[in-house]
Structures are given as C-alpha cells and as structure tokens.
Amino acid sequence: MTSTRESTTVELRPFGDDDVAPAGLLLAARHRAHVRSQPLLAASGTAGVSDADPTAGVTEASRAAAHVAELWTAAGVNGWAAEGGDGLCGYLIGMPRRGAAWGPNMWVEAAGHAVTSTDLVAPLYARASESWVADGIVAHYAVVPAHDRTVLDEWAALGFGGQHVHGIRSVDPGLDPVPASGVEVRRARSDDADALAELDLVPAEHQSRSPVFSAAPVPDRAELRAEWATGWADERYPTFVAVRDGVVVGATTCCLLVESSMHLGPARPDGAAFLGFAAVLPAHRGHGVARSLIAAVLDWSRRQGCSSLVIDWRSTNRESSRTWRALGFSETFRRLHRHVAY
Ligand SMILES: CC(C)(COP(=O)(O)OP(=O)(O)OC[C@H]1O[C@@H](n2cnc3c(N)ncnc32)[C@H](O)[C@@H]1OP(=O)(O)O)[C@@H](O)C(=O)NCCC(=O)NCCS
Incomplete structure (x- = not known):
C-alpha cells in the first residue's frame, strides 16, 4: 500500500529482519530528543551525544537496534514499516504479554515504535491493528515518551487513553x-x-x-x-x-x-x-x-x-x-x- 503525504510517497509494508538496523537509527533519534527533555534517561545509551558530532549516534544506534532486535525475536511479535524516498521513516512493532490481567493483548513497547513524522503513527497503527483485531486481540497497549505531546495526541486520536505513568x-x-x-x-x-x-x-x-x-x-x-x-x-x-x-x-x-x-x-x-x-x-x-x-x-x-x-x-x-x-x-x-x- 502507498500513501501520499504532501510531496513524499510513503510505502507501508510488513516489518522485516532488514528493518532492525534502520529502526535502531529512528529509535536512537527519538530517544536523543527524549533525553534533551529528561537528562536522567541519558544513561540508556545517549549520554554526551551531540547532533553535530559526525561520529554521533554509533553507540546509541547500535544499542537502540539491539532493543529493536530483542523485541523482534519475541514470540508472537509482528509489525509494520513505513518506507519513504530516503529509506525507513517509521515502524511499529507489537508484542503480546503473558498474563490474564492484560486481556487478549498486543504491546507496543518503548522500543517498538519511532517515526520521522507524527502523521505516520495513525497509518502504521491502522495496518498493524488490522490483523490483531481480526485475530481477536482487542487489548492494545503503547509505551510512549511523555514529553512529546504531538505524538501523544496522535495516539489519543486513535482511541488510546492514559493508563500508567513511568517516573524518574x-x-x-x-x-x-x-x-x-x-x-x-x-x-x-x-x-x-x-x-x-x-x-x-x-x-x-x-x-x-x-x-x-x-x-x-x-x-x-x-x-x-x-x-x-x-x-x-x-x-x-x-x-x-x-x-x-x-x-x-x-x-x-x-x-x-x-x-x-x-x-x-x-x-x-x-x-x-x-x-x-x-x-x-x-x-x-x-x-x-x-x-x-x-x-x-x-x-x-x-x-x-x-x-x-x-x-x-x-x-x-x-x-x-x-x-x-x-x-x-x-x-x-x-x-x-x-x-x-x-
Ligand atoms: C501513595 C501513598 C503511599 C502516600 O503516602 P503518604 O504517607 O500519605 O504520603 P506523604 O504524607 O509522605 O506525602 C508526600 C507528599 O505527597 C503529597 N500528597 C500525598 N497525598 C496527597 C493527597 N491525598 N493530596 C494531595 N497531596 C498529597 C503531598 O504533597 C506530600 O508532600 P508534603 O509531605 O511535603 O506535604 C498512600 O496514599 C497510599 O498508601 N495509598 C494507597 C496505596 C497506593 O496507592 N500505593 C502506591 C502504589 S504506586
């Protein structure tokens, strides 16, 4: 499926093994912005990294890719990727959690999503959730950075409400x-x-x-x-x-x-x-x-x-x-x- 956003054409397709490394780059960029707003999170792999540094992000990107790879090897996982002219521009991976208290569920963990543009959140979720709901998986969870009000609004518009807060x-x-x-x-x-x-x-x-x-x-x-x-x-x-x-x-x-x-x-x-x-x-x-x-x-x-x-x-x-x-x-x-x- 393709969708046109202004002048950019984005293709939505199932997430695959080759997407893990580029997804790590997207996640590292998202996390870098998060650390700017909450420096105590820096110890998860981005301390001291500057956008201007040409070697910036090598460690953080490999660490972020490791987070994505860990999710991607979990049992029952699936996801969608958004590809633009410059490569991967967004992804969303769902992972089921065991435990009756969660219902028939899919979790989009903290490492399970990143986008270059907030208007990719809705199409990625729409494609991913299509098969979840068809399979009777109706309890959806997403762990989203608290500082990014625009992304939070996108999830709210998709019917998501606040359930839990992480604090530091x-x-x-x-x-x-x-x-x-x-x-x-x-x-x-x-x-x-x-x-x-x-x-x-x-x-x-x-x-x-x-x-x-x-x-x-x-x-x-x-x-x-x-x-x-x-x-x-x-x-x-x-x-x-x-x-x-x-x-x-x-x-x-x-x-x-x-x-x-x-x-x-x-x-x-x-x-x-x-x-x-x-x-x-x-x-x-x-x-x-x-x-x-x-x-x-x-x-x-x-x-x-x-x-x-x-x-x-x-x-x-x-x-x-x-x-x-x-x-x-x-x-x-x-x-x-x-x-x-x-
Ligand atoms: C949450 C809980 C542990 C707080 O215990 P507490 O001894 O009443 O908290 P404190 O008196 O130390 O309050 C600490 C601060 O929190 C704020 N606070 C606590 N309860 C508040 C209330 N009901 N309304 C407004 N402020 C409150 C106050 O600002 C207070 O600061 P101050 O001491 O400088 O005035 C207690 O309410 C509780 O056991 N709740 C039920 C179980 C629970 O929910 N546990 C936590 C699960 S995550």
Whole structure:
C-alpha cells in the first residue's frame, strides 16, 4: 500500500529482519530528543551525544537496534514499516504479554515504535491493528515518551487513553526529601511479617475501587503472610518499614531496575534503582510517611551506585499521582491503553 503525504510517497509494508538496523537509527533519534527533555534517561545509551558530532549516534544506534532486535525475536511479535524516498521513516512493532490481567493483548513497547513524522503513527497503527483485531486481540497497549505531546495526541486520536505513568528522579543527596519527625524508618524484620501482609493488601484494595477499577485480584491475606515470613529478608528486594508511635504504618520495597519486567529498552536507563511497592495505612496518610520511606530508598539506591530512582503508577490512582510528583518524580513514559470493544 502507498500513501501520499504532501510531496513524499510513503510505502507501508510488513516489518522485516532488514528493518532492525534502520529502526535502531529512528529509535536512537527519538530517544536523543527524549533525553534533551529528561537528562536522567541519558544513561540508556545517549549520554554526551551531540547532533553535530559526525561520529554521533554509533553507540546509541547500535544499542537502540539491539532493543529493536530483542523485541523482534519475541514470540508472537509482528509489525509494520513505513518506507519513504530516503529509506525507513517509521515502524511499529507489537508484542503480546503473558498474563490474564492484560486481556487478549498486543504491546507496543518503548522500543517498538519511532517515526520521522507524527502523521505516520495513525497509518502504521491502522495496518498493524488490522490483523490483531481480526485475530481477536482487542487489548492494545503503547509505551510512549511523555514529553512529546504531538505524538501523544496522535495516539489519543486513535482511541488510546492514559493508563500508567513511568517516573524518574535523581538520587542526588542535595535533592532528598526531608523525613517527617515522629516517623522512624528501618529495614524490615521477621516480626514485621503480619504488618507487611496487611500493608501488602493496601494497594490492591485501594486500586480495586473507584476511580482505578483495577482488574488485578486482591491477594489472599494468609498467602501474603506466608510470603512475608521469608520475604522481609530478601536482599534483592529490600523492604523498609515506617514506624509511628511504635506501630508499623507503612512499607516500601525496592530493587535494581534490571529486576523489573516492565521497564524495557529506552525505558531502562543504566544505573537506576526501582521502587516497586509502597503503602501507608489509611489512618496515617498525609503525615510524611511515604516521604520518609522514599528518603530511605534514595539512600539505599546511592549505596548500590545508582544515579536515578524509577517508579510507575496508575494514572487513575490519584494518591500516587500527587505523592510521586510531590516527591520529585517526573514523567518519562506513559503507557496508553485501548480496548477495542464498542
Ligand atoms: C501513595 C501513598 C503511599 C502516600 O503516602 P503518604 O504517607 O500519605 O504520603 P506523604 O504524607 O509522605 O506525602 C508526600 C507528599 O505527597 C503529597 N500528597 C500525598 N497525598 C496527597 C493527597 N491525598 N493530596 C494531595 N497531596 C498529597 C503531598 O504533597 C506530600 O508532600 P508534603 O509531605 O511535603 O506535604 C498512600 O496514599 C497510599 O498508601 N495509598 C494507597 C496505596 C497506593 O496507592 N500505593 C502506591 C502504589 S504506586
């Protein structure tokens, strides 16, 4: 199929193995623009690269091509390419994720799309989604740079809404939030298992309600208790608890970002830590408990040699949106979602 855009003719065709390297160049250019708006993402392969440098982009392009190649070898993947007079000018690759909670799905990951012109987003998605929907794949996800409002608008016009936000902040000690007085933060101990099981229920119960309406099942308390009987001591996923007046009222778990299965490709800067879980009992919110827990996680992150801390949250979780922004996280990517239904 061909389409005419002003004076340029663009051919849309299925993505193939030979497109991986040129797609890497497009992705590297997109990521370079992203880094200009969010320098903490530079550690994913573009640090110090200047557009004027004739050798610019060799490392970043090969790294970006590696991200595309990784996607392109995933099971069940397919994609479309847009070719203009100067070669590849856009691509879109979908990859299915396992897990009943996602529905019959295709994901356009952070490395799964890049265009030289925003008016290529719609035709690429139109061709790719044709076969997805014909095969009953009606839950579509796209991880899109948060700084590019024009591209976000293109996805919104295609029926995609905000579902999830990725955020990042520096671990520079000069920017640390000040812990609240009256809140003691310490590493979890074996006798915290009951309190941790109770706190582990908090996000699931909170997000099962309006306006999040998460479909994720609320876990069973006894199973959580059994997990926390040993989980409190896991060094890969260290847990901190917050104590007020002698009672554990909040908890958080962190790790290195490489442990996360959700932050992939350009959404995974080197040297990043990840905050994977945080909860405060309802009666103790608004007293700086999360602020105190984050201060401890930032300190742990620095000790691991990390330069940034990454987090993600549901767009519809208003407490999360307010808290993480107030605690210095800025948006890097938005996960958009479209359910083709009615
Ligand atoms: C999100 C959550 C952990 C915040 O915990 P918290 O102890 O109440 O947060 P803090 O009191 O430390 O607030 C930190 C900052 O966030 C902002 N904030 C937090 N809750 C807010 C609210 N409801 N309205 C406005 N601002 C809010 C404040 O600006 C605050 O800054 P300040 O301390 O300088 O005033 C808590 O609401 C919670 O457990 N929610 C349910 C579970 C959940 O959603 N977990 C996160 C999943 S990603």
